[in-house]
Amino acid sequence: MDSQDAVITHSILDYLVRHPGAKDTREGVINWWIAKPCPDERVAIETLEALVRRGWILKRATSGQPIYSVNQAQLSEIREFVTQNNQAK
Numbered sequence: 001m002d003s004q005d006a007v008i009t010h011s012i013l014d015y016l017v018r019h020p021g022a023k024d025t026r027e028g029v030i031n032w033w034i035a036k037p038c039p040d041e042r043v044a045i046e047t048l049e050a051l052v053r054r055g056w057i058l059k060r061a062t063s064g065q066p067i068y069s070v071n072q073a074q075l076s077e078i079r080e081f082v083t084q085n086n087q088a089k
Helices: 003-018 026-033 041-054 072-088
Strands: 057-060 067-070
Touching (some): 003 041, 003 072, 026 041, 041 057
């Protein structure tokens, strides 16, 4: 994971730890879940999809845009990841 991916990953997961009930579209994730300014929207979307593949974020199909939310079953693992990442800074 390069530094830009790491920054975006931490930003998304930190947001979800603080707001575990959050649900949003890709645009909402970029505008609300990622620290400003978003370094690169393309990388942000790729990172979001990588977190979906990892099972930490759920992606729900709707008649419009997909909706993303935290996988509540993985929240303790995500919290541990965010805490370790904060300590490494």
